[in-house]
Amino acid sequence: MLRDDIVEYSLDYHxxxxxxxxxxxxxxxxxxxxxxxxxxxxxxxxxLPKAEQTAMVWLLIKCGxxxxxxxxxxxxxxxxxxxxxxxxxxxxxxxxPYIVFILYLVFILYLEGTYVNDAWEFLK
Amino acid sequence: MSGAHSQQMDxxxxxxxxxxxxxxxxxKLMMWFFLVSDGLTFGGLLCALGFAKFAxxxxxxxxxxxxxxxxxxxxxxxxxxxxxxxxxxxxxxxSSVTMVxxxxxxxxxxxxxxxxxxxxxxxxxxxxxxxxxxxxxxxxAGPDGDLTTWHDNATLQHNTYGGEVIMTxxxxxxxxxxxxxxxxxxxxxxxxxxxxFHGFHVFTGVIFNLLVLRQxxxxxxxxxxxxxxxxxxxxxxxxxxxxxVFVFTFFYLV
Numbered sequence: 486m487l488r489d490d491i492v493e494y495s496l497d498y499h500x501x502x503x504x505x506x507x508x509x510x511x512x513x514x515x516x517x518x519x520x521x522x523x524x525x526x527x528x529x530x531x532x533l534p535k536a537e538q539t540a541m542v543w544l545l546i547k548c549g550x551x552x553x554x555x556x557x558x559x560x561x562x563x564x565x566x567x568x569x570x571x572x573x574x575x576x577x578x579x580x581x582p583y584i585v586f587i588l589y590l591v592f593i594l595y596l597e598g599t600y601v602n603d604a605w606e607f608l609k
Numbered sequence: 610m611s612g613a614h615s616q617q618m619d620x621x622x623x624x625x626x627x628x629x630x631x632x633x634x635x636x637k638l639m640m641w642f643f644l645v646s647d648g649l650t651f652g653g654l655l656c657a658l659g660f661a662k663f664a665x666x667x668x669x670x671x672x673x674x675x676x677x678x679x680x681x682x683x684x685x686x687x688x689x690x691x692x693x694x695x696x697x698x699x700x701x702x703x704s705s706v707t708m709v710x711x712x713x714x715x716x717x718x719x720x721x722x723x724x725x726x727x728x729x730x731x732x733x734x735x736x737x738x739x740x741x742x743x744x745x746x747x748x749x750a751g752p753d754g755d756l757t758t759w760h761d762n763a764t765l766q767h768n769t770y771g772g773e774v775i776m777t778x779x780x781x782x783x784x785x786x787x788x789x790x791x792x793x794x795x796x797x798x799x800x801x802x803x804x805x806f807h808g809f810h811v812f813t814g815v816i817f818n819l820l821v822l823r824q825x826x827x828x829x830x831x832x833x834x835x836x837x838x839x840x841x842x843x844x845x846x847x848x849x850x851x852x853x854v855f856v857f858t859f860f861y862l863v
Protein backbone atom coordinates (compact mmCIF):
# COMPACT_ATOMS: atom_id res chain seq x y z
CA MET A 486 0.00 0.00 0.00
CA LEU A 487 1.32 3.43 -0.89
CA ARG A 488 1.53 5.84 2.00
CA ASP A 489 -1.50 8.04 1.54
CA ASP A 490 -0.76 10.53 4.25
CA ILE A 491 1.79 12.61 2.39
CA VAL A 492 1.74 12.21 -1.33
CA GLU A 493 -1.48 11.18 -3.01
CA TYR A 494 -3.93 13.89 -2.09
CA SER A 495 -1.31 16.58 -2.47
CA LEU A 496 -0.95 15.70 -6.13
CA ASP A 497 -4.71 15.88 -6.72
CA TYR A 498 -4.54 19.64 -6.58
CA HIS A 499 -2.16 20.09 -9.51
CA UNK A 500 -3.65 21.93 -12.43
CA UNK A 501 -2.67 23.09 -15.91
CA UNK A 502 -1.95 26.57 -17.24
CA UNK A 503 -5.52 26.97 -18.61
CA UNK A 504 -7.15 25.86 -15.37
CA UNK A 505 -4.80 28.24 -13.59
CA UNK A 506 -6.20 31.14 -15.61
CA UNK A 507 -9.74 30.29 -14.47
CA UNK A 508 -8.61 30.02 -10.84
CA UNK A 509 -6.78 33.37 -11.02
CA UNK A 510 -9.81 35.07 -12.53
CA UNK A 511 -11.88 33.83 -9.60
CA UNK A 512 -9.23 35.05 -7.14
CA UNK A 513 -9.28 38.58 -8.60
CA UNK A 514 -13.08 38.60 -8.57
CA UNK A 515 -13.12 37.71 -4.86
CA UNK A 516 -10.44 40.38 -4.24
CA UNK A 517 -12.72 42.98 -5.83
CA UNK A 518 -15.70 41.83 -3.74
CA UNK A 519 -13.70 41.93 -0.48
CA UNK A 520 -12.31 45.39 -1.28
CA UNK A 521 -15.73 46.79 -2.17
CA UNK A 522 -17.26 45.45 1.06
CA UNK A 523 -14.42 47.00 3.09
CA UNK A 524 -14.86 50.34 1.32
CA UNK A 525 -18.62 50.27 2.03
CA UNK A 526 -17.95 49.51 5.72
CA UNK A 527 -15.43 52.34 6.05
CA UNK A 528 -17.66 54.85 4.21
CA UNK A 529 -20.66 53.99 6.39
CA UNK A 530 -18.44 54.27 9.48
CA UNK A 531 -17.11 57.68 8.43
CA UNK A 532 -20.37 59.15 7.04
CA LEU A 533 -22.89 57.81 9.58
CA PRO A 534 -21.22 58.09 13.01
CA LYS A 535 -23.02 56.51 15.93
CA ALA A 536 -23.45 59.83 17.75
CA GLU A 537 -25.74 61.19 15.02
CA GLN A 538 -27.99 58.14 14.69
CA THR A 539 -31.12 57.20 16.53
CA ALA A 540 -30.97 53.91 18.43
CA MET A 541 -33.11 52.15 15.81
CA VAL A 542 -30.99 53.25 12.83
CA TRP A 543 -27.79 52.38 14.71
CA LEU A 544 -29.14 48.88 15.40
CA LEU A 545 -29.76 48.46 11.68
CA ILE A 546 -26.25 49.69 10.81
CA LYS A 547 -24.77 47.36 13.43
CA CYS A 548 -26.61 44.35 11.98
CA GLY A 549 -25.48 45.44 8.51
CA UNK A 550 -21.83 45.50 9.65
CA UNK A 551 -22.12 42.02 11.11
CA UNK A 552 -23.83 40.69 7.96
CA UNK A 553 -21.08 42.17 5.74
CA UNK A 554 -18.43 40.66 8.04
CA UNK A 555 -19.97 37.22 7.72
CA UNK A 556 -20.08 37.61 3.92
CA UNK A 557 -16.40 38.59 3.88
CA UNK A 558 -15.49 35.72 6.20
CA UNK A 559 -17.31 33.17 4.04
CA UNK A 560 -15.52 34.36 0.89
CA UNK A 561 -12.16 34.03 2.64
CA UNK A 562 -12.92 30.59 4.07
CA UNK A 563 -14.68 29.07 1.06
CA UNK A 564 -12.55 30.51 -1.78
CA UNK A 565 -9.17 31.55 -0.37
CA UNK A 566 -8.88 28.62 2.04
CA UNK A 567 -10.45 26.30 -0.58
CA UNK A 568 -12.90 24.90 1.96
CA UNK A 569 -15.62 25.09 -0.70
CA UNK A 570 -13.64 22.59 -2.80
CA UNK A 571 -13.10 20.12 0.03
CA UNK A 572 -15.27 17.10 0.76
CA UNK A 573 -18.60 17.75 2.40
CA UNK A 574 -17.77 15.90 5.62
CA UNK A 575 -14.55 17.90 6.11
CA UNK A 576 -16.47 21.12 5.47
CA UNK A 577 -19.09 20.35 8.09
CA UNK A 578 -16.56 19.05 10.58
CA UNK A 579 -14.90 22.47 10.49
CA UNK A 580 -17.99 24.67 10.34
CA UNK A 581 -20.37 22.89 12.72
CA PRO A 582 -18.36 23.63 15.91
CA TYR A 583 -18.66 27.33 15.14
CA ILE A 584 -22.35 27.18 14.27
CA VAL A 585 -23.07 25.28 17.50
CA PHE A 586 -20.67 26.73 20.06
CA ILE A 587 -20.19 30.33 18.98
CA LEU A 588 -23.87 30.99 18.28
CA TYR A 589 -24.76 29.47 21.66
CA LEU A 590 -22.04 31.50 23.38
CA VAL A 591 -23.26 34.70 21.72
CA PHE A 592 -26.82 33.95 22.77
CA ILE A 593 -26.04 33.12 26.39
CA LEU A 594 -23.62 36.04 26.87
CA TYR A 595 -26.10 38.45 25.32
CA LEU A 596 -28.79 37.24 27.71
CA GLU A 597 -26.59 37.33 30.81
CA GLY A 598 -24.98 40.61 29.79
CA THR A 599 -28.40 42.24 29.52
CA TYR A 600 -29.29 41.08 33.06
CA VAL A 601 -26.06 42.55 34.45
CA ASN A 602 -26.78 45.76 32.57
CA ASP A 603 -30.25 45.90 34.15
CA ALA A 604 -28.63 45.51 37.58
CA TRP A 605 -26.41 48.54 36.89
CA GLU A 606 -29.40 50.58 35.80
CA PHE A 607 -31.25 49.51 38.96
CA LEU A 608 -28.35 50.73 41.13
CA LYS A 609 -28.17 54.06 39.34
CA MET B 610 7.99 9.97 -6.86
CA SER B 611 10.91 8.50 -5.04
CA GLY B 612 12.28 9.03 -1.57
CA ALA B 613 11.24 8.18 1.95
CA HIS B 614 7.92 9.99 1.72
CA SER B 615 6.50 7.75 -1.00
CA GLN B 616 7.81 4.39 0.03
CA GLN B 617 5.65 1.30 0.24
CA MET B 618 4.21 0.44 3.61
CA ASP B 619 2.50 -2.72 4.74
CA UNK B 620 -1.16 -2.79 5.63
CA UNK B 621 -0.52 -3.33 9.34
CA UNK B 622 1.31 0.00 9.55
CA UNK B 623 -1.26 1.90 7.54
CA UNK B 624 -4.62 2.57 9.11
CA UNK B 625 -7.27 0.07 8.15
CA UNK B 626 -9.80 2.37 6.62
CA UNK B 627 -8.63 2.41 3.02
CA UNK B 628 -8.66 5.95 1.66
CA UNK B 629 -8.97 8.85 4.08
CA UNK B 630 -12.61 9.87 4.55
CA UNK B 631 -11.66 13.54 4.26
CA UNK B 632 -9.52 13.10 1.14
CA UNK B 633 -6.88 15.47 2.43
CA UNK B 634 -3.34 14.77 3.53
CA UNK B 635 -2.46 14.40 7.19
CA UNK B 636 -0.69 17.77 7.42
CA LYS B 637 -3.56 19.73 5.95
CA LEU B 638 -6.11 18.03 8.18
CA MET B 639 -4.02 18.83 11.25
CA MET B 640 -3.68 22.45 10.15
CA TRP B 641 -7.47 22.65 9.90
CA PHE B 642 -7.84 21.10 13.39
CA PHE B 643 -5.44 23.69 14.76
CA LEU B 644 -7.29 26.53 13.03
CA VAL B 645 -10.65 25.33 14.40
CA SER B 646 -9.32 25.45 17.96
CA ASP B 647 -7.50 28.75 17.39
CA GLY B 648 -10.64 30.22 15.86
CA LEU B 649 -12.68 29.16 18.88
CA THR B 650 -10.11 30.92 21.08
CA PHE B 651 -10.57 34.17 19.15
CA GLY B 652 -14.33 33.59 19.13
CA GLY B 653 -14.26 33.29 22.91
CA LEU B 654 -12.23 36.48 23.30
CA LEU B 655 -14.51 38.51 21.02
CA CYS B 656 -17.60 37.08 22.76
CA ALA B 657 -16.08 38.20 26.08
CA LEU B 658 -15.77 41.72 24.63
CA GLY B 659 -19.42 41.53 23.59
CA PHE B 660 -20.42 40.41 27.09
CA ALA B 661 -18.49 43.30 28.68
CA LYS B 662 -20.22 45.71 26.31
CA PHE B 663 -23.69 44.36 27.02
CA ALA B 664 -23.07 44.14 30.75
CA UNK B 665 -21.54 47.56 31.37
CA UNK B 666 -23.54 50.63 30.40
CA UNK B 667 -21.87 53.69 28.92
CA UNK B 668 -21.64 55.53 32.25
CA UNK B 669 -19.85 52.61 33.95
CA UNK B 670 -17.23 51.61 31.40
CA UNK B 671 -17.19 54.60 29.03
CA UNK B 672 -17.20 52.68 25.75
CA UNK B 673 -15.75 54.71 22.90
CA UNK B 674 -17.55 54.93 19.57
CA UNK B 675 -16.15 52.59 16.96
CA UNK B 676 -15.26 55.15 14.32
CA UNK B 677 -13.68 57.48 16.90
CA UNK B 678 -11.19 54.94 18.23
CA UNK B 679 -8.38 55.75 15.88
CA UNK B 680 -8.50 58.96 13.87
CA UNK B 681 -4.80 59.59 13.24
CA UNK B 682 -2.76 59.16 10.11
CA UNK B 683 1.01 59.38 9.70
CA UNK B 684 2.50 62.77 8.73
CA UNK B 685 -0.70 64.72 9.38
CA UNK B 686 -2.73 66.03 12.31
CA UNK B 687 -6.00 65.89 10.37
CA UNK B 688 -8.99 64.15 11.97
CA UNK B 689 -9.41 61.09 9.77
CA UNK B 690 -11.73 58.50 11.31
CA UNK B 691 -11.17 54.87 10.27
CA UNK B 692 -8.78 55.69 7.42
CA UNK B 693 -5.63 54.22 8.97
CA UNK B 694 -7.40 51.07 10.15
CA UNK B 695 -8.95 50.69 6.69
CA UNK B 696 -5.43 50.87 5.27
CA UNK B 697 -4.32 48.09 7.63
CA UNK B 698 -7.34 45.98 6.63
CA UNK B 699 -6.57 46.52 2.98
CA UNK B 700 -2.91 45.48 3.44
CA UNK B 701 -4.01 42.25 5.08
CA UNK B 702 -6.57 41.48 2.35
CA UNK B 703 -3.96 42.13 -0.37
CA SER B 704 -1.39 39.89 1.33
CA SER B 705 -4.08 37.22 1.59
CA VAL B 706 -4.61 37.52 -2.18
CA THR B 707 -0.88 37.25 -2.92
CA MET B 708 -0.82 34.15 -0.70
CA VAL B 709 -3.65 32.45 -2.61
CA UNK B 710 -1.82 33.34 -5.86
CA UNK B 711 1.32 31.68 -4.47
CA UNK B 712 -0.72 28.54 -3.75
CA UNK B 713 -2.12 28.68 -7.29
CA UNK B 714 1.39 28.99 -8.75
CA UNK B 715 2.39 25.98 -6.63
CA UNK B 716 -0.36 23.92 -8.22
CA UNK B 717 1.24 24.64 -11.60
CA UNK B 718 4.72 23.78 -10.22
CA UNK B 719 5.75 27.35 -11.10
CA UNK B 720 8.66 27.88 -8.71
CA UNK B 721 9.37 31.48 -9.74
CA UNK B 722 5.70 32.40 -9.36
CA UNK B 723 5.61 30.93 -5.85
CA UNK B 724 8.75 32.87 -4.88
CA UNK B 725 7.30 36.13 -6.24
CA UNK B 726 3.88 35.88 -4.60
CA UNK B 727 5.11 34.40 -1.32
CA UNK B 728 7.75 37.14 -1.13
CA UNK B 729 5.07 39.80 -1.60
CA UNK B 730 3.00 38.12 1.13
CA UNK B 731 5.93 38.38 3.54
CA UNK B 732 6.35 42.08 2.66
CA UNK B 733 2.62 42.67 3.25
CA UNK B 734 2.91 40.97 6.63
CA UNK B 735 5.77 43.24 7.62
CA UNK B 736 3.84 46.35 6.51
CA UNK B 737 0.88 45.26 8.65
CA UNK B 738 3.09 44.63 11.68
CA UNK B 739 4.77 48.03 11.25
CA UNK B 740 1.35 49.69 10.97
CA UNK B 741 0.23 48.06 14.17
CA UNK B 742 3.38 49.22 15.94
CA UNK B 743 2.62 52.79 14.84
CA UNK B 744 -1.01 52.49 15.92
CA UNK B 745 -0.08 51.13 19.34
CA UNK B 746 2.63 53.70 19.94
CA UNK B 747 0.19 56.48 18.98
CA UNK B 748 -2.33 55.03 21.44
CA UNK B 749 0.20 54.78 24.23
CA ALA B 750 2.28 57.93 23.79
CA GLY B 751 -0.28 60.20 22.12
CA PRO B 752 -0.20 61.45 18.52
CA ASP B 753 2.85 63.60 19.17
CA GLY B 754 4.63 60.99 21.24
CA ASP B 755 4.80 63.33 24.24
CA LEU B 756 3.13 61.20 26.90
CA THR B 757 5.40 59.37 29.23
CA THR B 758 4.72 55.96 30.64
CA TRP B 759 6.35 56.93 33.93
CA HIS B 760 3.36 58.39 35.70
CA ASP B 761 0.68 56.09 37.00
CA ASN B 762 1.01 53.43 34.34
CA ALA B 763 -0.18 55.75 31.60
CA THR B 764 0.41 52.99 29.07
CA LEU B 765 -2.93 51.29 29.49
CA GLN B 766 -4.89 54.19 30.89
CA HIS B 767 -4.58 56.71 28.15
CA ASN B 768 -6.25 56.76 24.83
CA THR B 769 -7.60 59.51 22.65
CA TYR B 770 -11.09 59.69 24.13
CA GLY B 771 -10.22 58.78 27.68
CA GLY B 772 -7.57 60.01 30.04
CA GLU B 773 -7.31 63.72 30.69
CA VAL B 774 -3.90 65.22 30.17
CA ILE B 775 -2.25 68.35 31.60
CA MET B 776 0.86 70.11 30.38
CA THR B 777 3.21 71.52 32.99
CA UNK B 778 6.23 73.65 32.22
CA UNK B 779 9.38 71.76 33.10
CA UNK B 780 13.08 72.44 33.03
CA UNK B 781 14.83 73.86 30.00
CA UNK B 782 11.58 75.22 28.57
CA UNK B 783 10.18 71.76 27.80
CA UNK B 784 6.62 70.90 28.68
CA UNK B 785 5.86 67.77 30.66
CA UNK B 786 2.66 65.98 29.80
CA UNK B 787 0.99 64.04 32.55
CA UNK B 788 -2.05 61.83 32.67
CA UNK B 789 -4.34 63.09 35.43
CA UNK B 790 -7.42 60.93 34.93
CA UNK B 791 -8.00 57.47 33.60
CA UNK B 792 -9.56 56.47 30.33
CA UNK B 793 -11.88 53.49 29.87
CA UNK B 794 -9.58 50.77 31.16
CA UNK B 795 -11.96 47.90 30.47
CA UNK B 796 -11.97 48.85 26.81
CA UNK B 797 -8.18 49.30 26.70
CA UNK B 798 -7.62 45.87 28.27
CA UNK B 799 -9.71 44.20 25.58
CA UNK B 800 -8.23 46.30 22.80
CA UNK B 801 -4.59 45.63 23.62
CA UNK B 802 -5.13 41.98 24.47
CA UNK B 803 -7.08 41.01 21.38
CA UNK B 804 -5.23 43.12 18.80
CA UNK B 805 -1.99 42.05 20.49
CA PHE B 806 -2.95 38.37 20.28
CA HIS B 807 -3.84 38.86 16.63
CA GLY B 808 -0.58 40.74 15.98
CA PHE B 809 1.29 37.83 17.56
CA HIS B 810 -0.43 35.51 15.07
CA VAL B 811 0.58 37.81 12.19
CA PHE B 812 4.16 37.73 13.45
CA THR B 813 4.13 33.92 13.65
CA GLY B 814 2.61 33.77 10.17
CA VAL B 815 5.37 35.96 8.74
CA ILE B 816 7.98 33.68 10.32
CA PHE B 817 6.26 30.58 8.84
CA ASN B 818 6.07 32.24 5.42
CA LEU B 819 9.76 33.19 5.57
CA LEU B 820 10.80 29.64 6.49
CA VAL B 821 8.69 28.17 3.68
CA LEU B 822 9.98 30.79 1.24
CA ARG B 823 13.52 29.67 2.08
CA GLN B 824 12.59 26.06 1.33
CA UNK B 825 10.93 27.10 -1.94
CA UNK B 826 14.04 28.99 -3.04
CA UNK B 827 16.17 25.98 -2.18
CA UNK B 828 13.91 23.85 -4.40
CA UNK B 829 12.85 21.44 -1.64
CA UNK B 830 9.19 21.34 -2.69
CA UNK B 831 9.98 21.18 -6.37
CA UNK B 832 12.01 18.05 -5.72
CA UNK B 833 9.17 16.69 -3.60
CA UNK B 834 6.77 17.06 -6.53
CA UNK B 835 4.17 19.30 -4.86
CA UNK B 836 3.94 22.63 -3.06
CA UNK B 837 1.52 21.53 -0.36
CA UNK B 838 3.57 23.18 2.37
CA UNK B 839 2.81 26.56 0.78
CA UNK B 840 -0.87 25.63 0.95
CA UNK B 841 -0.62 24.72 4.63
CA UNK B 842 1.06 27.95 5.72
CA UNK B 843 -1.39 29.65 3.34
CA UNK B 844 -4.29 28.27 5.40
CA UNK B 845 -2.73 29.78 8.51
CA UNK B 846 -2.16 33.13 6.78
CA UNK B 847 -5.75 33.33 5.50
CA UNK B 848 -6.93 32.52 8.99
CA UNK B 849 -5.00 35.52 10.33
CA UNK B 850 -6.77 37.69 7.74
CA UNK B 851 -10.10 36.11 8.71
CA UNK B 852 -9.61 36.98 12.37
CA UNK B 853 -8.73 40.56 11.46
CA VAL B 854 -12.03 40.88 9.55
CA PHE B 855 -13.84 40.18 12.84
CA VAL B 856 -11.49 42.28 14.97
CA PHE B 857 -11.99 45.19 12.56
CA THR B 858 -15.78 44.92 12.82
CA PHE B 859 -16.05 44.50 16.58
CA PHE B 860 -13.43 47.07 17.57
CA TYR B 861 -13.63 49.80 14.95
CA LEU B 862 -17.13 49.60 13.47
CA VAL B 863 -19.68 48.32 15.97
